[in-house]
Amino acid sequence: MRKQYLWLALAVFILLDTSFSFWQHLNVELDGDMAAIILPAPWYSQVLQDPLGLGVLLKNEVYAAPNRFFAHQLLSSYFKTVPLALKAFVSPIESVYLASALLKTGVQLLLLLVLAAYIRVAAKVGWPQLLLAAALLVPLFHTSGYNMQMGIIDKSVTYTVFYALPMGLLLVFFWPFYRAAYTGQALQLGIAQHVGWAILAVVLAFNGPLVPAVVLIICPAALLYGAWQGSKQAGPNRLQATLTGIPRAQLLHFGFISLLCLYSLYIGLNNKENLTGASLALAERYARLPLGLFYQLTVKLGIPLILLLLLLNTVLLKRQPASAEQQRLLRLVKWLGLFAGIYLLLLPLGGYREYRPDIIRRDTFLPVLLGLIYAYGLTSLHLLGTLPPRLGQRYGLALVAFLGFMTLADKPINVGNQCEKAAMQQIANSWTSPVRLEDPDCKVMSWTKITDAAYSADNAQMLHYWGITSETRLYYQQ
Structure with a gap:
């Protein structure tokens, strides 16, 4: 009975926090990129006429955002239809803000639930623990508070569609492969799933600036790891063993999306937005990278607190009796750290924008932030279930204090729209x-x-x- 009340309390907490986020989104002003993309303005019209950037490939054309068709199409289609439908319930002005808040809250729920599902599977716990995983994450979605530093859902609905949404969809893409890897079950995809995942790969590759970089780090690494695992199997045919270490469906879909992302990066070289305005030499971009990272990690308390908690979790994990699960979690934290390092080192290659003078900003930092939040959530959930009773109670109180602080730090928006x-x-x-x-x-x-x-x-x-x-x-x- 006590557990039932606990699950109910967690569900109410998640609902209240998400409802507060929706209210916050409802009070945010509209951003300066919306109209040009939704109409679209002349300089964004060609991307909507050339979904795959064939003009770049065949004619070496240069125009704005050649590899971001689906992000442009979604934002345009959504705001050309949903506000008009909402006018049946609210005023024309309110309908636009309501449409924006609904979209941002939907993306927030997508990321929250997918991350919680990832944590539940990796922690090897039951479905009720999904609520606990979500409760550990939901206060970290700041609309005010630490949004400028760790705004998973950007105040700008355009940036939400171009950055947060593709990351959520990419996590959906990786889900069946991730689940199979952690559960040890054979990866089985039906014909409909194969087709759906191939379509999703196309959507992701032409959806925003983050996906290609993340895919081209994770997918080749996962395939190489699978091949290495296969090569360790004894047998007369080492090459065959190496190939059988990679599930065929994973090889197919990871290879396909990697090729698409390479092509996306290629046509992105002709992005007119990167070729006009202020420019900065590559060496100078790398020189600014440490300063950008320093600001990202120190200006506000949000990220330092998450890092501190993850460090505490790592220390507590190392003090636990050695086990396969303990070693797996510690390796995972190291792998995520390696991913973050490689990703950040690749950022300067993406070009320079005046509004992002130090290369790293909350939008480009998002993949690292999501990895950090995932590692914090997973290790916290594991420790809650494995620490000795007395230490576990103290740790639980520390987590409650952290979550309470992060919840209160996301203060109501006073000067809104x-x-x-x-x-x-x-x-x-x-x-x-x-x-x-x-x-x-x-x-x-x-x-x-x-x-x-x-x-x-x-x-x-x-x-x-x-x-x-x-x-x-x-x-x-x-």
Whole structure:
């Protein structure tokens, strides 16, 4: 009976925390990339007409985001349909914010549940423990608080679609192979699953900037590890043993997505966004990398606390009696550390953006952050079930204190989108164009203030499309 109350309490905690995140997402302003991608603006139109970047391959064309078709298509299709449907329940202005909050909360739930499932399988515990794994993770999704440092779900819905969503889908892609590896069961995929996973591989390879790098680290490493394991088997035919160490389905799908990601990186070389604006020599990018990592790890308490807890978990694991499970978890932490090191060293090769001066930022750091959170969750769940009673109680209290602190640190958003909504309402009520906004400091679907009405053209078209304005009305601020 006590366990039933515990599971119920955990479920309520997860529900309340996620509901709070939804409310936070609902109060975040819209970002400055939305209109250009959703409409799309002329410089983003070609990517929607060339899903596989064949223009780059066959004609050496240069245009924006040639290897990000599915991210652009999803954002465009979603915001061209969902806000219009939600207008049946809320005002046109509110429908856009509600659509954004629903999308971000959906991505958050995807990552939360998939990570919790990964942890449950690796910890070799029952399905009820999925709730405990999720409870260990849910306070780490910050919309305010430490979002600038460890914002898994970015305040920008565009960045959420381009970074967090592909990572969630990539975890889904790896799931059957991961589960088979940890359970020791044979990997079996039906025809429908093979087709579905092949389609998912295509979607992932042309979905955002993170997937190719992560895939090209993990997939070849996993295949080489399988081959090495097979080569250790005694037998007359060593080559055959090496190949049989890799499940055929894994070889097929890991090889396929790796080839797609190599192609994605190739056509990404013709990304016009990387060839215009400020540039920085590769050596200078590497020189800035340590500073970016230092800022990422020290500016706020969030990541240092997770690292400290993972370090504590590692020490406690090492003090436990030697066992196969203990050694497996310690090796896993080392492998994740190696992945993080390789990934971070590859980051400067991805180019330079002015808004990311030190190369590392919360968006590019996301794969490392997810690995860190996974390692913390897995080792914590293991220790909760294996520590001696007295030490286990103290450790449990320390975890509760950590989770309570992280929950309270994600403070409610005080200065949210109220001024942006008021500005939209002013534009909607106006009968002239361009409209001079009353609040000179309030940004409307823009990263910066718009002082030239011509620069509001895309946003004005978007507001009209959503039914917020009766016609296309430009606006500006002074």
